[in-house]
Amino acid sequence: MASVSAQIKRGSAELAVLTLLAASPLHGYEIAKRIESETDGVLRFDIASLYPMLYRFERKAWVKAEWQTLANGRRRRCYRLTPLGRKQLAPLREQWRAFFRAFQNITGFQNA
C-alpha cells in the first residue's frame, strides 16, 4: 500500500505542477504559492518536494528553465512547459480523470 500511496502522491503533484505551467511560466515559489492558494491549502509544496520534481522534469525535457527578470526587477528562474511536457500532460490528465470517475463510482462522492 505504501508504494501505491507514494505513487498517487507523486502523480498528483506532477499533474498539479504541469497543469499550472501549461497556463504560464512560473518560478518555484510562485508554483508553490499558486498550488497552495488554489487548493485552499489542501496541497502544499515545500522546497524538498518541489525542486527535485522540477529538476526531474527538466532532465526529461518536459520543462525548460530560464532566468527571467520579473516586473519588480528581481531575477528568478522560471519554468516553462515544453511541447514534450504538453504531450505528457494530456494522457496524465486523462488517467486522473478516469481515476476520479472510478473513485466516484465506488464511493459515491460527488465532485471528488
Place this chain on the structure above:
Amino acid sequence: MPDWHQIVRRNLRVLKACSPEFAERVTQELADHLEDLYEGYLRAGLTEEISFQRTVDEAELSLTTLKLRLLKEDHMNGFTRRVGLPGLLTFASAMAIAWVLDFARIQPRTIWLSNGLFLSLPTVWFCLLPLCGALGAILSRRQGGSRLDGMMAAVFPAAVMGIVLLLIFVAGWAISLFVNDYGWNWALAVPGLALGLASYAILTAIPLLLGAAASERAKRISARLV
C-alpha cells in the same frame, strides 16, 4: 536582509560534490525561494524576527529532505545510477556466490593442457551466474536504464575480471623488465592470459548475459499479461 545563500550552503553541503554550475544554480534558486517566503511572511503581517525564524525553520527541515532526494535521484549522474551501481551489486553478488562455493569446498574443474597450462572451469558458479546477471539487469532497468544499460550492468563482473587479468599480465611483464631471473616467458604468459580471459571473462559473461536476457523476457511476458 538575511543572507539566504549562506543558509542554503550551510544546509546543503552535498552541493559541493555536484558540478559547480549545478551547485550555483540550485543555491541561487533556493535562496530566491527563501527570500520570497520570508517576504511573504512579512506581507502577512509577521514581524521580521518571526518571519526570519519561520523561514529558517522551514528551510532547515526542507533542505535536509532535499539533500536526501538530491543524493537519491539528482546528484548521481545517469551512468553511475543506471550501470555503475547495478554493475557493482552484480559483481558483489557474483563474488559472494564464489565465496560461498569456496567455503563449501566446491572447487572449479581444472582441465590440464600442455606445458603446464590449465583451464579453470567453475561450472557450479557458472550455473548460478544467470541469477546475478538478472539482478544487474533488473536493477539497471529500475533506475531507468535501457536494455543495453541492463546488459552492461549484468556483464560488469566479467569485465572487471578481464581487466584485472590484463593488469596482472602487464604488471608481470613490467616487473620482468626490472628484476633479473624473474622467469617471464612469453610462450607461457600469452596462452596463460588467453586461458584466463576465456574462463573468467568470456565464459563468465555468457551466463551473466543469459540471466539478463531471461529477465528482459520475463519483463516482456509480464507486461503482456498485465
